[in-house]
Amino acid sequence: MHPVAQVLALALATYILGGLVLKVIASRKNGPLPPGPKPLFLVGNVVDLPKSHDWFTFEKWGKQYGDVVHVSALGQPIIVLNSHRACLDLLEKKSSIYSDRPRLPMGGDLIGWKNAMALCPYTDRFRSMRKYLGQITGPRNAKQFWELEEQETKRFLRIIYDDSLKSGSKGEMLPHRIRGLAGSIISIISYGYRPLSDNDPVIGLADKAIRQFSLATAPGAWLVDVLPAMKHIPAWFPFASFQRTAANHRETLESMVNIPYNTVKEQVATASGHHSFAHDLAQRNETDKSQDDGHIIKWTAASLYSGGADTTVSAIYSLFLAMTLYPEIQKKAQAQLDAVLIDRLPTLRDREEGSLPYIEALVKEILRWAPVGPTGIPHRLTQDDQYRGWHIPKGSLVISNIWGITHDETIYPDAAHFKPERFLDEEESSQPDPRPIVFGYGRRVCPGQYIAEQSLWIAAAMILSVFSISPVPGETPKFEYESGTVSHPKPFSCLTAARSSKAKALLESLEINSEVIYMPSSRDNHI
Structure with missing residues (x-):
């Protein structure tokens, strides 16, 4: 050797x-640790840790050992929470000690995602980033993006309609089109930038970086995350291929972060550009040349952009999958849309007025049935803790099995089936709103959840008001999802067509133009 x-x-x-x-x-x-699979000498439960789709293994452990499960990997304690109650007790009620993030040598240190909010340690820097985001992503401030989200969704409808007219179309372009919709909305909010086309290089760069993030942060995917000392191994060393992977991913991430922000900085310097999250903060920072502030603003904008450019994609694609698999649900939703709307498309004002309760329930069911982040991102405990007589060691990685919770039959009966009715108030069996579960817990709850909800709601309402979604004859889509921190439906075929002559007329009246509605000025949004 x-x-x-x-x-x-x-x-x-x-x-x-x-x-x-x-x-x-x-x-x-x-004292005793929570129950879990029996560990092996020295290595712990390394052989028990799942290589992919970890939420299924965690769910199985929950049924076998209870809602709080302990495993270890080469000395690293891992706590898996399989109930909403346990998540509330620890991640919410004790958020002061459960809000740190694990030091992930692969995704955080070697690639650089520790600078983004997702993996940023619970420090003053994290609190500054969250404060910046809260000024535009709170429930009240998120309303300023209604018109933008409606406009971009109308563009999406027209593009999908044009695709549907092409001979032999089976929805192959659908994931790409959805990614263009989500990317356009969040890039305008973040940087005031409208993508040039569906193949825009900035959107493509974000797509690549986010997919790499999902792979780089998947629990158990990288040995270096279990053995942090390995991050010092040089790239030429045997079994150090992860170093070469990290270098490639780091280059992608740095480009995604720097290219749009540097453009904004140039616009600020020349008094050009449009109002956006990054533009207004960079403009304000011109009076204070603090390098740290500029660094925080750059990474906060990148966090907003990367978070919004991928998660909504999964949810909207899940909508198409659900409507393909459950045509009777689609008919119920469309019946309500037809009863409320008269020769027009829905708006987010309809949501505020509560005139489309079935659409609201349908959106909740999408979030429950196919949670975008099935296990979220692990929290890290900063001091020893006691819970139900168990000892939870300092430094434990604490994982909330969101998938397991939203598919718990004791809370959501018949959980595998798509049933919006479970969230309708008039139903005696009305079940808990899944949003306090799927968007995370405590001080790590998703800061952009209100913008995401708006985007998903208006997409669902507009799509179902004008399109009929159906399976390809002879083909039956499967409920299958990719592994990773952010999980997407595996590609499937479906047919999308204008559902009536009125719908066709509405679709053909929509224009695809380059006009952009940018976010309001800083005077209006209180940045």
Whole structure:
């Protein structure tokens, strides 16, 4: 063995064994750990950790061991929460010690996502970023984007309609079109930038970076996350292919963060450009040349952009899948739309007025049935804790199994089936709103949830008001989702067509132009 390899191997073995000894001593002193699969000597539950779709394994553990499960990987304690009650008790009520993020050597350190809100440690920097975002993403301020979201969704409808007229179309372009819709909305909000086309390079760059993030942060996907000392191994070393992967992903991330922000900075310097989140904050920062502030603004804008450019894509694609699989649900939604709307498209004002309760219930069911982040991003405990007589060690990674909670039959009977009726007030069996679950817990709740909800609602309402979505004859789509931190439906075929002559006339009246509605000025949105 190469001398360098010998030294590294010895260091790793010492690190693992020393950590395990300290943890065994601590556990005996502080009380029992929560139940879980029996660990192996030294390595713990490394062989038990799932390689993909971890939420299914976590759900199985929950049924076998209870709603709080403990596993370990080479000395790293991991706590899996499989109930809403446990998540509230720990991540909400004790948020002061459960709001940190794990130090993920792969996604955080080597690639650089630790600078974004998703993996940013719970520090003053994180609080500054959240404060900036809260000024435009809160429930009241998010209303300023209604017109923008409606305009971009109308463009999307026309594009989908044109696709449907092409011979042999089976919805192959649908994921691409949805990504263009979500990317356009969030890039205008973040940077005041309207993508040039569906193949816009900025949108493509964001798509690539976000997919890489999902892979790089998947629990158990990288050995270096379990053995942090490995991040110091040089790229030429055997078994260090992760270093080359990290370098490639880091280049993508830096381009996604810097290219649009540098453009905004140039616009501010020349008194040009349009109002946007990044533009207004960068303009204000011109009076204070603090390098740290500029860095925080850049990464906050990138966090807003990357978060909104992918999660809504999954939810809207799930809408098409649900309507393909459940035609009777589609008919119920369209019956209500037809009763309320008279020769017009729905607006977000209809939502505020509560005139389309079935659409509201349908959107909730999309979020429950196919949660975008099935396990969220792990929290990290910053000090020892006690819960139900169990010891939860400092440094534990705490994972909320959102999938398991939203598919818990004791809360959501017949959970595998798509049933918006479960959220209608007139139903005696009305079930809990899934939004406090699917958008995360405590001080790590998704800051852009209100913008995301608006985008999903107006997309669902407009799409169903004019389109009929159906399976391709002879083909039956499956309820299958990709693995990763953000999970998308696997590609499927479906047919989308104007559902009536009135719908066709509405669609053909929509114009695809380059006019953009930009966000209001800083005087209006209080940035």
